[in-house]
Amino acid sequence: MDLSAFQLIDQHPDGVCIIDCTGKMLYVNDSFCGIINKEKKALVNKSFSSVFQKSEQSKYSATYFEQILNNLPEPYNQMQHTLWDNRLVWFEYCYGVLTSENIIIFIRNITFRKLDELEIIKSEDQFRKFFQEGSDGILINRISKDRFFDNFLEANKQACELLNYSRDEIINKNIYNIISIWDNQKIEHFITTLMKDTYALLEINLITKDKRKIPVEINGHVFEYNGRPAIISVVRDITKRSQANIELNKSREQLRSLALRLQNIREEERSMIAREIHDELGQLLTVLKIQISLISKKLPPNQTSLQERVESSIQFIDQAVKSIQKITTQLRPGILDELGLIAAIEWQAREFEKQTGIQCDCTLPKETINLDPKHSTALFRITQEALTNAARHSFAERVSIYLKEEDDRLVLEITDNGKGIHQAQINNPNSLGLLGIKERAMVFGGKVTINGIN
Known part of the structure; x- marks a missing residue:
């Protein structure tokens, strides 16, 4: 290789290593040193296997490189390694033959990309498990440009059982086929909230294949499905909860009626007691006052002490009348x-x-x-x-x-x-x-x- 070629390799963003047929590194660029985390002098003229942990070194014998010279592996070959400093990495390899005894290897560190891919695969596996094994029904669909629900793309087993349809039957339907026409406005509001907040809750009745109405709670989320935005709706049967709410509201109404009846009885009793006190005691005290007043008029003038007692009794009667008025007013004004x-x-x-x-x-x-x-x-x-x-x-x-x-x-x-x-x-x-x-x-x-x- 001429000088200009080595200058290009030195500046290459990928790690570059030239190896002879025995596995000895003849040349490494700066990027390779950065990937391996060693200086050039610690790598050149050393075995390629030395960059890995001892448990992996036996794999890279002279025979391994002779086989590469005779039969180059596919480009962009990906492998996981444990490096000499115990770092776990993913490398992507491209091989080339320089001479009958020398190999050039391009190495790209794809650890972060690979971890992301593995995480996506794990998430997809978890989603598939959640989709198929969850206790709630799950429906997936897209929303059209004019903001209507398109046909369902997917439906899990639980959704099919809830609605009494087969999967193929549900896939040919949309939400409007399984709700009452009177609930279309609810769906419009649901879509508006989804577009604004990316999630929304909805309580609605779904109509099954055999025309039963099932109250459900739909928890909708916007997510990416096959590279395009879609809606995943987790559908939960809330029949028992709805029945419990109906019974609870019924009990509340009964308690409210009972409380009202008790209040009415209490007010009626107060009114009755007030009338009885006013009519009976009030009249008795009035008659008593008249009779005592008549007696006082017939007393001799010299009965001063007795006259004072009579007047005092009349005052007590007046006070009693005022007390009765106060009590009856408090009972029922x-x-x-x-x-x-x-x-x-x-x-x-x-x-x-x-x-x-x-x-x-x-x-x-x-x-x-x-x-x-x-x-x-x-x-x-x-x-x-x-x-x-x-x-x-x-x-x-x-x-x-x-x-x-x-x-x-x-x-x-x-x-x-x-x-x-x-x-x-x-x-x-x-x-x-x-x-x-x-x-x-x-x-x-x-x-x-x-x-x-x-």
């Missing part, structure tokens, strides 16, 4: 039935101010709200309980009540400037007042939000 919710809340706010000394501001609708008695009672009791909580626990100086209509909803908001409430107190099962508020709202399909300390 007449203003709620007579003038409605807005007037009752305004009256309660004024009573709250008198009893606690805490300022209570009201922002209420000017026009009457059209509510049935049960809903009005529930909102009034919620207001009472919220004011009681503010008085007992918040150390507030001001409470504000807002009642407003928003679209088809009625919003009651009660705030105070007190010390606030921690989340642990809100969640405490012993916070009976808060539980009562939530219960009253729940039975009418309402929602309670409590904001405490940030």
Whole structure:
């Protein structure tokens, strides 16, 4: 070889080694030294086998190189080695004959590329195992340019069994063939989310070959399949979960109906007790007051002491009447039935101010709200309980009540400037007042939000 040829070899990015028929290295370039991790002087005139671990050296005898001279191996031959410094590497070889006794070998270190290839093969093996042995159904398809699901490309055994189709039958179908036409909008939203986030969840009913509807959860992901983007959908039968949700919702409805019935009974009992106290005790005390007043008029003028006792008894009767009025009002405020919710809340706010000394501001609708008695009672009791909580626990100086209509909803908001409430107190099962508020709202399909300390 002339000087210019050696200069080209010296600059070659691959490792280059010239070996004689005995396996001795006559020449190595800088790239070869870098790959082997040795200097030229430690390689030239040494056996080619010396670059490998001792367990591999016997393979590269003189006979091995004589065979190469007589029959060159295929180019780009790939082999795995353990080098002298215990590094595990993959080399790609190209061989050439320079003379009847000399071989030139081009060596490329392909370790990283090979590891990537092996990892891909491993991932593909794992995917095939997951695809065929997973407990859920798996469907693979592409999305067309106009953003519709194309026919299924693949379906595993579980998907076929779930839908009662053979694999060949499913491959000739797409998602639109196994759903109700009314669910097309769900699929459009599913595709939009997939294109945006590369994954999406969907609950939908799939229609089997024998026309059964099966509720499923589809977990979709965008991935590369045979070099092109595709959708893999993991399909899970959620029949049992759906049935459990139906039973749970049914139980909740039953509990809600029971709670409503108990509230109604409680309010009816309160109203009945209030009427009984007002009608029976109120009348008895009124009659008693009249009779004592008549007796007092017939007392001689000189019975001063007895007259004072009579007047004292009349005062006690007046106090008893006021107590009865207070008790009956607490049991069932007449203003709620007579003038409605807005007037009752305004009256309660004024009573709250008198009893606690805490300022209570009201922002209420000017026009009457059209509510049935049960809903009005529930909102009034919620207001009472919220004011009681503010008085007992918040150390507030001001409470504000807002009642407003928003679209088809009625919003009651009660705030105070007190010390606030921690989340642990809100969640405490012993916070009976808060539980009562939530219960009253729940039975009418309402929602309670409590904001405490940030």
